[in-house]
Amino acid sequence: MSKIVKQEMMGMNGDTACAYAVKQCNPEVVAAYPITPQTIIVEVFSEYVANGEVTTEFIPxxxxxxxxxxxxxxxxxxxxxxxxSASQGLALMYEMLYIASGLRLPIVMTCVNRALSAPINIHGDHSDAMGARDSGWIQLYCENSQEAYDTVIQAWRIAEHKDVLLPVMVNIDGFILSHTLENVAVLPDDAVKKFIGEKKIPVVKKPSGELTPYVLHPDYPVSMGAIDLQDYYFEHKRQQAEAMKNALKVIKEVGEEYGELTGRRYGLIDAYMMDDAEIAIIVMGSTAGTAKYAADLMREKGVKAGVLRVRSFRPFPRDDIVKTLSKVKACAVLDRSISFGSYGGPLFTEIRSSFCYECEKPIIINYYYGLGGRDTPPNLLENVFSELKRIVETGKIGEEIRYLGLREDSIDSVNYKAELISFKDLNTGNIGGK
Amino acid sequence: MSEEKSWREIPLGGLTWLHSSEYKTGEWRSFRPVVDHNKCTRCMQCVIYCPDIAIKYKPDVNMIEINFDYCKGCGVCAEECPVHAITMVKEKE
Structure with missing residues (x-):
């Protein structure tokens, strides 16, 4: 068997774990702007720069x-x-995200997931990253700070792989991971350095057959990001689609290789007690940990409950998910963001369409949960399992799209509705005011 | 593009590998500047104004020369010429 490297335990929150991983990777350039709940990453990393612990050019x-x-x-x-970045910060990056992926630049970014304004909210949900889900970035969602540390290290290998060459977004839930202290096992610096290896430059073949390095270098003049119209834009997007497809394999390979080194294996999905599960929760990010705990509680009661955590949302591991869920009787997909006007959340719609032509498929329902950092304690997830159990027993599905942890509404209340008046009505003084 | 290639045949990321001088933008032209060398005073305003650096002064023959590989036919030279020595003529089919 392989040798697992001796690791040191450190008390770190998710942000510090990311910053520590970046310190060990020692990238040439870090350019970041602080935003809650990502601020700690920038703060901690700038301390490393000030202390001379990294040779990185830090650009504030x-x-x-x-x-x-x-x-x-x-x-x-x-x-x-x-x-x-996070939330509004990621939203401000939006147009540049497409340029990073379109130019096939292996940038690594931590997105500390936070709700989007308005109304303003600094707490965890996946709305920010879901806004960028079609930007051509690989998106990996972490369950805990340990995984955040591990994933930032793996991200370089995935991004820089010759068959991928795409930017990677490592997502961690705002506050729940970013600000919560955890035991994180860290590798020695040289092990990280060896794992990520030397930065290599892609060499591409011109249509003439000549080779040219894909890099801005005065001795090898090329243009990047030149105009690309009806004749070739589509072809370049097809190349990106292929790179995403290749990433499915690369994420698995890198996760396995990392497992050999650390004892912690990672893949596209994380199946918990799914071998004989009859009911399952499908979720991304930190809530998977709570769901696993709730599954344990259900197992104690003799209910065959399992959890499927989707680690890689882009690329979407359709085949792995279908294989894992095909024997399940009923499952609930938990979405921490709303695609307004869509029939179900982004994870739900994708999982359900994956099963479209499958003979064996579970009943799939959708829950929106945790928006704006709304707490999702174990009892709520137990309720989800109980509801799935009831669906399996009775065969009655009821509402397909539901809200978890939302206060019960009184059907009589109409306060959320508005009436319209004209501006001149403001002068009559009939509707309050000073 | 005369010969269009499939997505597997082209380099990634929309990379363009030719020096900008190798892209002959003169193909875009629909009007061609014609210089009347008798009127021309060699003031070189056109050389300065040309946005494509397509007009050069040749000291050996003491004449203005337009490089039609790059002249897009924008007409700035004709507009700026103080003695109206340049006229824009429609390109023939």
Whole structure:
């Protein structure tokens, strides 16, 4: 068997774990702008820079748009570039996200998932990352701070793989992971350095057959991001789709190799007690931990409950998910973001469409949960399991799309509705005011 | 593009590998500047104004020369010429 490296236990929150992993990776450039709940990453990392613990060029930019632009420039010049953001910050990066993926630059970013305004809210939900789900970035969602540390290290290997060459977004739940102290086993610096290896530059073949390095270098002049119209844009997007497909294999391989080193294996999905499960919860991020606990409680009661955590949302591991869920009788997909007007949340719609032509398929219902950091304690997840159990027993599905942890509404109350008046009515004084 | 290639045949990321001088933008032209060398005073305003650096002064023959590989036919030279020595003529089919 392989040798597992001796690791040191450190008390760290998710943000510090990310910053510590980045310190050990020692990228050439870090350009970041602080935003709650990602701030600790930038703070801690700037301390490493000030203490001379890294050789990184730390660029304190004026906005997230600049943070991503700087990372793009650095990566185009062949450097390893890291950045981190959340919520409105990620939203401000939006147009640059597509440029990073379109130019095939292996940037690594931690997105500390937080709700989007308005109304303003700094707590954890997946709305920010879901807004960027089609941006061509690989999206990995972490369950705990240990995984955040491990995933930031693996992210470089995934991003820089010759068959992938795509940016990677490592998602951790705001506050629940970012600000909560945990025991994190860390590798020695040289083991991390050896694992991620030396930064390599892709070499591409011109249609003439000549080779050219894909990097901005004065001795090898190329143009990146030139205009690409009806004749070739579509072909380049097809290449990105292929790279995403390749990433499915690479994420697994890198996760296995990391497992050999650390004893902690990672894949596209994380199946917990799914071998004989009759009912299951499918979820991403930190809530998977709570769901696993709730599954344990249900197992004690003799209910065959399991949890399927989706670690890689982009690329979407359709085959692995179908294989894991095909024997399940009923399952609930938990979505921590709303795609307004859509029939179900982003994870739900994708999982349900995966089963469209399958002969064996479970009953699939959807729960929205935890928006704006709304607490999702074990009893709520137990309720979900109980509801699934009832569906299996009675065969009655009821509402397909539900809300978990939302206060019961009184059907008589109409306060959420509005009446319209004209501006001149403001002068009559009939409707309050000073 | 004369010969279009499939997605497997082209480099990733929309990489363009030719020097910008190798892209002959003169193909875009629909109007061609014609210089009347008798009127021209060699003031070189056109050389300065040309946005494509497509007009050069040749000291050996003491004449203005337009490089039609790059001249897009924008007409700035004709507009700026103080003695109206440049006229824009429609390109023939």
């Amino acid at each position: 930019v004026e906005s997230e748009h600049s943070a991503m632009s700087t990372s793009i420039g650095a990566a185009a010049a062949g450097a390893r570039a890291y950045t981190a």
